[in-house]
Every structure is written in structure tokens, then in C-alpha cells.
Amino acid sequence: MSSRLSIQFPIGSRVQLEQLSKNPYPILKELQQLEPVSWVEDLQMWFVTRFDDVSAVLHDVETFTLEDDESLLNEIFGRTMISTDGADHTRLRTPFHPPFLPKFVRNEMSLHIKARANALIDTFIADGTADLATQWADRLALEMVMQMLGLPIEDFFLVRSWFSDIGQALANVKRHPEIKQRGQKAAAQFTDFARIHLERLRKTPDNSILGNLANTSAMLTDTEILEACRVIIFGGLETTAALLLNCTWAILNRSDVQQKILQTPSLFIPAIEETLRWEPPVQTLARRATRDTQIRGVSIKAGDMLSCMIGAANRDPSVFTQPDDFMLERNNAKHHLSFAIGRHFCLGAALARLEGEIALQVLFERLPNLRLDVDKPDQPVGHEFRSPPTLWVRWDKKPNQ
Template identity: 35%
Template sequence: MAQVIDDFARTIQLDELWSDPYPIYRTLRENQPVAWVPAANRYLLTRHSDIAYLEKHPEIFSAAETHSLMIRVMGLTMLRQDGADHLRERKAAEPALRPRMVKQRWTPAFQRIADELIDGFRDRGEADLFTEFAAPMAAKCLAAVLGLADVPAQDLQTWSQAMMDGTGNYADDPVVWQRAESAARGVERAVDAAIERLSAHPDDSVISAMLHAEDPLTPRQIRDNIKLFIGGGLNEPRDATTVGTYALLTHPEQRARVEADPSRFKDVFEETVRWVAPIGMYPRQTTMETELGGTVLPAGAKLGIVLASANRDESVFDNPDTFDIDRTGRVHLAFGGGPHFCLGTWTARAQVGAVALPTLFRRLPGLRLSGAEPVRWGGWVFRGLLNLPARWDV
């Protein structure tokens, strides 16, 4: 049986994972939770317990992966560092993203952005909510938080997608590398302009916080980390918004309960990022030989930490493939854990759970899927909807 499962892992193809990774993850969880997958050039970790253990032991499972695709695209960000170096850069950005700042400064800004976008298409009675709402809202909100308010939302969307495609370019597609490198240069130019402005006129933004920290970051460190924020801070809230909307549109009983009690949109958000984790996989590397999930890993082993699988682990979640806002004791891993727990967690919860989702359902009466074209899914390193055609009553 072990040989059969090993052969299964070796036959996994990236296009299969992109189309629908969940059946593959289920097989790996049940039979080989730490499996060498040649197509990904790494061991995939698929069980919740193993990933939770890994996050508590960064001294064994390092974020500083050699030949990292993220480092190739973005440079050396805080996400690819451990220990004091990681903590220093994280601490510099943190003031702009604390819960109180998010509530008092950013949530009102998010609400204005959501309302302005909906004003632009509400009277039409139909729209693709991916392209006309979720994506531009994520870009505009991110621009405000980072200190890039003068950068067009479309530029941020283009840069984000290109860089994220690069960090997931395990197929080594040269066209993807070219797009990612071009996007990175665009980000650097925009950040340099922001640094010049914010050096003289500080504000509440992330770039300003990094510039004026007790231990300020260098321009290079700011550029690289803003690339990271543009990647993770745009695609993830965009995808959580579209997936959460789709989930409610296809689960009418749950939708009715949420519309009767809007405070439950926070439950919708948490279940959404469990059900379809926007960051499906991230890398780690072992610093020594170790055993995990019944597999002996050599020092220097490249790992893929599959949050999308952990969040559907049957040993943790009942009926894990089902969207259910009434789950109790949520212990999803959508935001990771340990020292690298997502710095934008509170921002994402506010942007999606407190603003985007409730505003859509409040302002678009009778919101429903249009049926004009099928809803499409894609991705495994980053997964979400690719469109969301909808209609509502005017």
C-alpha cells in the first residue's frame, strides 16, 4: 500500500492541483500526509496536526528557504526570514495594522470605497462582482493602508497577480517570470515616490510606519516588503470576498440567517477562509533531519505547507467540504500560525467581514447568480473564484 501511495504522489500534476486540489489532498491526508511530489519539487504537508506542530517549531522548519520563488520575485521580505531579522521588520510595519488602527482609521475608509464602487454599477442590476467590486475594492483598500493612494487600482491588481503568479511558478514558465519581474520594478518605482513624500509628511500608512519606526527600515527593505503586502494584501481579500458571496448565494438558509442578524457576517468570513483558504500553500525548509507525519525529512528538505488541506482535515472538522457558518471551536489555519501569523489578519477581517460582504447584501436587494456564464474556480498555491456574474433587483 505504501508503494501505491508513493506512486500516487509521484503522478500528481500541477494542472490537476490547479483545477481541483481537494480530492488529491484527501488521499494524501489519509495515506501519506508528508509526501514527496516531484511536480511541486517538495514534500507536501497536508494534515492539520503536522502543520500546527511545524508552526510551533521555526527552529526546525525555517521560512528562509534557499532558492525561494518569493525571494526571486520580491527580494528578501519578512516572510522569508526568521528570528530577530523577521521580528524587526514585522515590528516596523505593525503600528499601521493593529486592531485599534484598523477600526478607527481603515474601516471607515473601506466603507467609503465599497459604497463608491457599488454606486458605479448598482443601477445596472448586474455585474461581474469579481472584476467590478472585489478586485478593485481590495486594490483601493490596500493602496490606502500602504500609503500608495496615488497609484491606480488597476496597476496594483496587475502587479499583485503577476507577482503571485511568480511566487507560484513551480512550472518555471519564462513568461510568468517576465511578468513578475516587470511588476516588481513597477512597485519599486511607486514605493520610492511614496518614501519621498512620507519622509516629509508622515501619516498612518504602512510605508510611513516603516520609515518612522524606532528602528527604521531601509528603502530596500521597504520596497521588498511592500511587494509582499501587495501580493498577499490584494489577492486574499479579493478571493475571500468573492468566495464568501458565492457561498451565501448558494446556501440560502445560511444567507437568510445572516441577513436576519448581520453580526454573523464575521462567521461567514471565518468559514469562508477555512472552506477555501486564499493562501493554499506556502513553503518551508528543514534546518536538520527530522521526522514528521511518519516521513523522515533530511536537512534542507523543501516543504509545501498546504493550508487548504489542513482546513479540510476530517480529524478536525466535521463534513469539512461543506460550507457551514455554525461551526464551533474554529481552529482553521488560513492565517498561518507561530511567528509568521498573518500581519494583515485584522485588516482582512474588517475589509471583508465587516464591510465588503455586509455592504453587498445590504445594498443589492435580491442578489443572485446571474447564470449568464458558469462560475469558474482555479488555483492551488492561491485559490479562488475567477469570476462572479451576478444580478439583483433594481
């Protein structure tokens, strides 16, 4: 069957993971134009690349589900909102909906984001150089999710090390037993840690998510609450860090954009939205066909896996003019699919957007003449999560620093 499909989809048969990781956009453009629904032999999946098709697949949870008992997500996290559809999904997600609404997030989190973005910069400002990935974005992203949940940010390093093991286990496509075991152990250790705080907040509630759910959620068991915490941290960590880094990288590569933004800081908002469209932190969303169906006349069999290619959909010329250009003045950037669409629309989108808006403004205000370190060049990479692994920058030190 594979060889027949390879002949039928010659561009798909040329797609290689390494190439997607390095620079996915040229081959995605070719697919979008000539094989918009294509069989990718290397991954044994259908790639869907046009905006309308990706959007339709994500909306149709009955035909294209993310439920998959064999998935790595299930293996590490159990059944959570990100691996269920239908009534189970609604039940597991609903209690977490109100604290992530944009107005609530802005009221509760603006000051925390500003304070921590500044405090992290204080730790390296005297050096005149830093790796923004490890010294700033990664820490800020995790600390802000911990803050929202009601977990003490002083335990950052502990939680970070568990989520490094969890991240590796979720990327463990070759299913190495030791990596799986390490991930499952880290997930259990995190749960024990979060359970202690759930109990603490049950006795002395505060306005955090766990503080509220500890005494009010009749819908979820403690285990379900704690499993959701793992998914929420995983969902908000590398993704938000990637947004901060991809946006900083995009601005620092364009002196005209940098100048404009420094003069008019409200432009950080369109810069964040355009970064989400142009270099999405999450590049691909997997779905499984529940029945035989067709997309654009291509037959998909029940059980087949599909990859909704967000990076391609966000550059579909039928929706976005000059899609490869990074343009602050684009008036429909927010139509991107980087937070998905439909039932699984990203729970933390408002937090990620707010973090981008506030943290980037702080960064560019605090570090004069911020620029990329030409001796240590970086750029976004990755086929699933996409961001620069390190982002070395320099700035002019003030005399008193």
C-alpha cells in the same frame, strides 16, 4: 530515489496539479487518511495534510524554514519578512506590527472600507449584473492596502498592472526569462513610485504606515521599507479578493444561509471565518527542511521541500466535525490555519477579516435579491491561490436605477 518513493507513497504518486487546481479536497482527504505525510512525485515535494502536523511544521522554524535563496519570492522581492526566519525576520516585521493590530485596523479602516465598497457598487448598480471579481473585490482589496500604506488609490490601475506582472513572475515555476524580467521591472517601477510617496510623507507625515515609518523607523533602511511594501501589497491583494469572492459564492449557493444572514447581518462574521476554513484563499505553504528529520515516522532529508496543505488541515475531522459542510454555527471555525500559525502568522489578518465583514454586508444590503448568474457559472479554482476567476451575479434593479 523517486521511483522508490512513488512505490512507498502510491496516493501521492497519483496527485496531479490539474486535479488540485480543480477540486483538491477528495485526494487531500485520501492522503490525510492513508498517507498523511506523502511524497508527491509530480511536484517533487512532501505533502503534509493533518492539522497537527501542519501546525507543528509551521511552528518549528528551525527545522522547517521558508528561507530559500533560489525561491521565486527572493528573485522578485529580495530578502523580506516572508523569506527570512530568525532575527532578520523579527527585525523586518516588527515595525509593521502595530498598524496591523485588530483595534488599530478597525479604528482606521472601517469608514474607508465602507465608503469604497459602496462607491465601487455605485459604478455598476444600474446594470443589474456585474463580475464581482474584476469590478469589486480586486479593486477593493488593493485600494485598502494602498490606503493603509499611504499610497494614493487614484493610482490603482498603475499599481494593479505592476502587481499583475509581479504575480506572473512569482508563479513562473518554469523560469521563463521574459516573465522574470517583466516581474523584476515591475517591482523596480513600483519601488520608484513608492519612494516618491515615502519622500512626500517624510515632509508632510500623515497617519498612514509610510507616514509613520518615514520619520521614525531607525530599524529599517528606506530600501527595506519599500521592499516590505511590495510584500504587503502582494500579501493583501489576491488573498483578500479571494476571501470576498469565496464567501459571496458560498452564501449564494445556499439560500438558507443567505436568508439567515440577511435577517441577522452580524452573521457575516462567522460566514467569513467559515469561508476561511472551508475554502482557504491560500491552499499551500512551502517549507524547506534544514536537517534530516521525521514526521509520523516518515524520513525527511535536509534540503527536501514540504507543502503544508492548508485546505486539508482545515478539513481534518479530528478538529472539525462534518468538515466538508459549510456551517455558520460551527463554534471552532476560527481554529483554521488559513492565516498560518507561529512566527509568519499573516500580518494582514485583521484587515482581511474587517474587509470581509464590512464589504459583504454592504454588498448584500445594496443589491436586492442578489444571485449567481446561471448563464455564466463560476467556481473557485487554483492550487496555490484559490478563488473564482470571475464571479458573475445578478440582482433586481430598483425602478429609479
